[in-house]
Amino acid sequence: MAPKIINDEDKQQRQQVIMGAALELIRSGGGVGAVTIDKVVAKVPYSKGTVYGHYSSKEDLLTAMCNYCVSTLIEVFAAAIDFEGSTREKALCLAYSYLLHAQSDMTRFNLVVTAKTPATRAKASQHHTEEHMALEDDLNRLFCSVIVDAIDNGELTPKPGMDAGGVAFAIWSMAYGTVALLQDQVERCAIRESQVLEVAYLTHTNLVLDGLGWQPLDNSIDLQALTRACHQRVAPQIKNHGLHKP
Amino acid sequence: MAPKIINDEDKQQRQQVIMGAALELIRSGGGVGAVTIDKVVAKVPYSKGTVYGHYSSKEDLLTAMCNYCVSTLIEVFAAAIDFEGSTREKALCLAYSYLLHAQSDMTRFNLVVTAKTPATRAKASQHHTEEHMALEDDLNRLFCSVIVDAIDNGELTPKPGMDAGGVAFAIWSMAYGTVALLQDQVERCAIRESQVLEVAYLTHTNLVLDGLGWQPLDNSIDLQALTRACHQRVAPQIKNHGLHKP
DNA sequence: ACCTGAACACCGTTCAAGT
DNA sequence: ACCTGAACACCGTTCAAGT
Numbered sequence: 112m113a114p115k116i117i118n119d120e121d122k123q124q125r126q127q128v129i130m131g132a133a134l135e136l137i138r139s140g141g142g143v144g145a146v147t148i149d150k151v152v153a154k155v156p157y158s159k160g161t162v163y164g165h166y167s168s169k170e171d172l173l174t175a176m177c178n179y180c181v182s183t184l185i186e187v188f189a190a191a192i193d194f195e196g197s198t199r200e201k202a203l204c205l206a207y208s209y210l211l212h213a214q215s216d217m218t219r220f221n222l223v224v225t226a227k228t229p230a231t232r233a234k235a236s237q238h239h240t241e242e243h244m245a246l247e248d249d250l251n252r253l254f255c256s257v258i259v260d261a262i263d264n265g266e267l268t269p270k271p272g273m274d275a276g277g278v279a280f281a282i283w284s285m286a287y288g289t290v291a292l293l294q295d296q297v298e299r300c301a302i303r304e305s306q307v308l309e310v311a312y313l314t315h316t317n318l319v320l321d322g323l324g325w326q327p328l329d330n331s332i333d334l335q336a337l338t339r340a341c342h343q344r345v346a347p348q349i350k351n352h353g354l355h356k357p
Numbered sequence: 358m359a360p361k362i363i364n365d366e367d368k369q370q371r372q373q374v375i376m377g378a379a380l381e382l383i384r385s386g387g388g389v390g391a392v393t394i395d396k397v398v399a400k401v402p403y404s405k406g407t408v409y410g411h412y413s414s415k416e417d418l419l420t421a422m423c424n425y426c427v428s429t430l431i432e433v434f435a436a437a438i439d440f441e442g443s444t445r446e447k448a449l450c451l452a453y454s455y456l457l458h459a460q461s462d463m464t465r466f467n468l469v470v471t472a473k474t475p476a477t478r479a480k481a482s483q484h485h486t487e488e489h490m491a492l493e494d495d496l497n498r499l500f501c502s503v504i505v506d507a508i509d510n511g512e513l514t515p516k517p518g519m520d521a522g523g524v525a526f527a528i529w530s531m532a533y534g535t536v537a538l539l540q541d542q543v544e545r546c547a548i549r550e551s552q553v554l555e556v557a558y559l560t561h562t563n564l565v566l567d568g569l570g571w572q573p574l575d576n577s578i579d580l581q582a583l584t585r586a587c588h589q590r591v592a593p594q595i596k597n598h599g600l601h602k603p
Numbered sequence: 604a605c606c607t608g609a610a611c612a613c614c615g616t617t618c619a620a621g622t
Numbered sequence: 623a624c625c626t627g628a629a630c631a632c633c634g635t636t637c638a639a640g641t
Contacts, residue, residue: 144476148634158607159635169634221475227540229467230390273560280538281561288534292526294473314519315527322568394615404626405616415615607640614633621626 126165129155130176137218143225146173170234174243177226180219181246183349187212188253190348194341198261199325200332204341205254206286206316210309211342213290215349220290254279266326278323285319286312313338372411375401376422383464389471392419416480420489423472426465427492429595430458434499436594440587444507445571446578450587451500452532452562456555457588459536461595466536500525512572524569531565532558559584 132154136145148169152159166172187208194204213220225231226243235243258275261267269278293308313334321328378400379392394415398405412418433454440450459466471477472489481489504521507513515524539554559580567574 142475142479147632149632160607160637161605163635164606224474227537228470229388229540233388277557277560280557281564284534284538284557284561285531285565286534287538288530288532291473291537292530292533294475311523311526311530314523315530318527318568319531319564320568322564322566393613395613398627406618406626407624409616410625605641607637609636609638611636612634615631617628617630618626619628622624 122165125157125161126175129157129162129165129172130179133172133176134218137221143173143221148172166239167236168234170231171236171239173222173231174226174235174239177222178239178242178246180222181243181250184209184212184219185246185249185253187345187348188250191341191345192253192257194344196337197327198257198264198266199320199327200337201257202261202282202320202325203313203316203332203337204344205257206282207313207338207341208345209286210290210312211345212349214308217294220294224291251276251279254283261325267323269323281323282316282319285315289315309338368411371403371407372421375403375408375411375418376425379418379422380464383467389419389464389467394418412485413482414480416477417482417485419468419477420472420481420485423468424485424488424492426468427489427496430455430465431492431495431499433458433591433594434496437587437591438499438503440590442583443573444503444510444512445566445573446583447503448507448528448566448571449559449562449578449583450590451503452528453559453584453587454591455532456536456558457591458595460554463540466540470537497522497525500529507571513569515569527569528562528565531561535561555584 129151132151133146135154136147136150137143139145146169148159148162151172152162155162162172166175188205191204191208192201194201196204226235232240255275258267258278262269262275267278269275289312290308293311317332317334375397378397381400382391382393382396383389385391392415394405394408397418398408401408408418412421434451437450437454438447440447442450472481478486501521504513504524508515508521513524515521519527535558536554539557563578563580
């Protein structure tokens with residue numbers, strides 16, 4: 112049986128240190144694959160056994176890190192959600208925030224991809240798996256609230272068989288697919304340097320919103336202005352995150 | 358330096374055996390993560406050194422397997438491409454074929470995801486990386502030909518700044534994102550059992566086509582009939598593939 | 604009660620030795 | 623010229639022994 116840690120404050124702090132060490136490993140070049148319990152332990156003032164007391168496996172640690180990323184994304188969404196403008200502009204701002212969040216640190220997106228991998232999910236602890244699902248739920252609820260607003264005020268009337276959740280899932284699929292397929296662009300660039308990805312991402316999102324018939328349609332929105340405003344609103348939220356160094 | 362194999366026929370056959378062994382490993386439960394050079398060697402009448410003569414690393418082997426999957430998808434696309442109907446129906450049929458191909462064996466989709474992973478790409482040999490890019494190019498060319506037809510005959514007029522490649526990329530992003538986010542559904546199901554994924558997938562694709570203004574718009578197409586016809590045309594192409602057993 | 608790190612089983616890759 | 627498998631360095635996980 113894994114050792115147990117009693118003091119809750121220490122526990123949290125130690126987890127921050129452990130995740131921070133793993134994050135350093137990822138950032139220092141090798142990607143998620145560079146995370147090794149051995150190497151994490153070497154960077155950290157605790158023993159292997161203690162690390163295993165906090166995380167039941169390497170994949171469990173990775174899942175916890177993914178959860179941390181999602182929780183920062185939630186804060187970004189919370190800031191983006193009362194962007195002033197039509198519901199469509201709000202939705203665009205939310206979608207764009209997702210891209211900014213991913214672009215600000217490729218690590219985040221890769222951790223989420225990794226956590227979604229069957230191999231990782233199979234080895235994650237129940238606790239962190241449940242936490243992950245709850246966080247995704249929060250994220251989705253935030254997004255859906257904008258969609259519900261749009262439906263209520265008549266700017267969006269989903270086709271029969273599609274509810275707010277379905278709309279969210281469609282937009283989300285497009286966002287995720289676009290970033291995933293252009294992942295190397297996310298990797299290669301520092302913040303704000305990948306013009307191609309950004310243009311494709313916004314085009315794709317608008318395509319879906321147009322397909323949904325979400326008023327007002329594409330051409331009446333000034334994208335330049337919107338992205339700039341969105342960036343300004345969201346940037347401070349993005350900067351303030353990142354695990355502490357061990 | 359890795360040993361070299363001279364006889365080309367033997368070489369091909371041995372690669373089939375090696376990839377087949379790896380495929381068995383994946384299918385027998387553990388997913389792509391279950392592939393181990395040790396375990397592959399145990400299943401195969403060659404030594405470790407010989408395996409490394411064919412594939413420069415485990416990731417190189419995985420990439421080669423991904424390439425094999427893409428090549429089977431190309432054959433499926435080739436069968437789907439002269440589906441009779443409007444260009445929009447053709448595009449739908451191609452997109453649907455992609456889903457059928459993935460659903461018929463989750464292994465395929467997972468191998469592609471794995472091959473796209475930065476860690477895998479970094480360790481794949483130049484040869485297999487180039488092969489992969491060439492195959493994706495073939496696939497894209499096939500898809501683009503339908504889009505060009507649609508543009509030529511006026512059923513599709515892309516917005517300014519978007520060409521056939523851009524249209525293909527948009528549809529592709531949506532397809533990939535949808536399957537990726539519902540991956541567990543792909544995993545859990547035998548062929549043809551995951552109604553949810555199928556419905557969401559077609560809805561999403563139609564959403565993008567509508568957003569693109571690809572005529573005729575959504576509601577005038579009988580999806581039921583289309584998917585059935587598409588399935589019939591494509592099914593034999595899908596069945597005839599899979600690596601030989603060692 | 605909590606923590607340690609040696610020990611174990613397994614993995615990827617190489618290469619000296621064989622044929 | 624081609625192939626083998628022992629050898630090496632490293633990895634994830636456990637757990638008897640310490641405090």
